[in-house]
Amino acid sequence: MNMHASMGAAIAADCPVNSHNEWDPLEEIIVGRLEGSTIPSDHPVVTCNIPGMAARAQSLAAGFRFPKFMIEPAQQELDGFVALLESLGVTVTRPDAVNHKAKFSTPHWSSRGFCNSCPRDSMLVFGDEILETPMAWPCRYFETHSYRPILKDYFKRGARWTSAPKPQLTDELFDPDFTLPEKGEPLRYILTEFEPVFDAADFFRCGRDIFVTRSNVTNAMGIDWLRRHLGEGYRIHEIKSRCPNPMHIDTTILPLGPGRLLINPEYIDPDELPDILKKWDILVAPEPDPINDRILAITSMCGKWLSMNILMIDEKRVIVDPHHTNMMRQMEKWGYEPIPCSFLHYAAFGGAFHCATLDVRRRGTLESYF
Numbered sequence: 054m055n056m057h058a059s060m061g062a063a064i065a066a067d068c069p070v071n072s073h074n075e076w077d078p079l080e081e082i083i084v085g086r087l088e089g090s091t092i093p094s095d096h097p098v099v100t101c102n103i104p105g106m107a108a109r110a111q112s113l114a115a116g117f118r119f120p121k122f123m124i125e126p127a128q129q130e131l132d133g134f135v136a137l138l139e140s141l142g143v144t145v146t147r148p149d150a151v152n153h154k155a156k157f158s159t160p161h162w163s164s165r166g167f168c169n170s171c172p173r174d175s176m177l178v179f180g181d182e183i184l185e186t187p188m189a190w191p192c193r194y195f196e197t198h199s200y201r202p203i204l205k206d207y208f209k210r211g212a213r214w215t216s217a218p219k220p221q222l223t224d225e226l227f228d229p230d231f232t233l234p235e236k237g238e239p240l241r242y243i244l245t246e247f248e249p250v251f252d253a254a255d256f257f258r259c260g261r262d263i264f265v266t267r268s269n270v271t272n273a274m275g276i277d278w279l280r281r282h283l284g285e286g287y288r289i290h291e292i293k294s295r296c297p298n299p300m301h302i303d304t305t306i307l308p309l310g311p312g313r314l315l316i317n318p319e320y321i322d323p324d325e326l327p328d329i330l331k332k333w334d335i336l337v338a339p340e341p342d343p344i345n346d347r348i349l350a351i352t353s354m355c356g357k358w359l360s361m362n363i364l365m366i367d368e369k370r371v372i373v374d375p376h377h378t379n380m381m382r383q384m385e386k387w388g389y390e391p392i393p394c395s396f397l398h399y400a401a402f403g404g405a406f407h408c409a410t411l412d413v414r415r416r417g418t419l420e421s422y423f
């Protein structure tokens with residue numbers, strides 16, 4: 054090993070932020086919070102991304118606090134999830150509780166906040182860099198502020214802390230005539246190319262290769278911005294999804310380890326995957342177990358494929374919701390060790406295990422898997 058390489062390795066080992074993929078052994082993770090959660094605004098970029106029933110209910114109550122009957126069971130599950138991660142030896146870091154109901158404004162618009170249930174969406178980790186993403190939901194504009202004490206601490210301990218240009222989120226960014234595509238119609242997005250925007254959760258990382266789906270929160274200019282920012286050491290590949298209301302890749306496709314991809318058969322056509330993924334094993338996610346609880350069904354901000362929103366502890370162990378027995382069994386058949394953790398109530402706040410977390414340190418180095 055030359056001097057440079059060994060110095061690089063020393064820095065990586067000491068740095069509190071060091072993660073290159075979704076499966077290396079997990080050492081530290083940020084887990085979101087529910088305190089202070091506020092029902093998101095009825096801006097079209099919000100409502101077009103939420104299932105119809107929840108969107109209608111939330112539009113009526115936008116800006117109010119989420120009711121207790123939704124917070125309490127989700128909080129219990131969240132506490133259980135944190136305890137489970139700690140029992141597995143993972144360091145769990147939490148954002149501050151902040152009042153997301155507070156109103157804020159730019160010269161062009163004003164909004165209240167939402168919550169910090171999903172750190173996966175607002176920050177991306179590339180090795181020792183943690184990047185704040187330019188999010189398209191106005192109510193999420195200041196969301197990373199609840200993570201600033203953590204970010205400053207990581208920075209002081211050696212991490213690189215960056216942020217994409219803060220978007221303006223003026224009307225020019227949103228197509229005023231946008232409606233969701235009907236079955237059979239070509240996909241379209243609410244975003245224009247006015248300025249770069251992207252959510253971190255539209256990307257997943259496999260070492261030097263990064264994969265992205267375009268969505269109603271990530272435009273082509275956002276993807277280009279990140280491509281240029283990352284430079285020559287990385288390649289960003291776009292994955293085509295058939296999801297009619299795409300927002301966040303982690304209910305569509307996720308890598309489980311080098312050479313293994315979990316796909317949602319409704320949204321992904323394996324023949325349309327980028328060529329470099331064609332050599333990987335495709336593991337087709339089983340049909341999600343239906344959720345019959347009416348309250349859970351009505352309040353969920355997500356679709357049924359949240360069953361795929363799993364978290365890898367390492368290349369073998371994976372956290373899965375025990376409600377999703379098909380997924381639990383299938384994981385075992387594929388040779389994984391599923392660890393059950395009940396988490397269905399969190400869907401009302403935007404996700405499950407993958408969304409609710411940001412893996413900031415996994416033991417491993419930057420590699421090319423292709």
Ligand SMILES: NC(=[NH2+])NCCC[C@H](N)C(=O)O
Nearest residue numbers: 254300301304355356404408
């Ligand atoms: N990282 C996240 N917040 N992911 C949530 C994905 C939700 C996705 N739009 C669905 O409805 O299934």
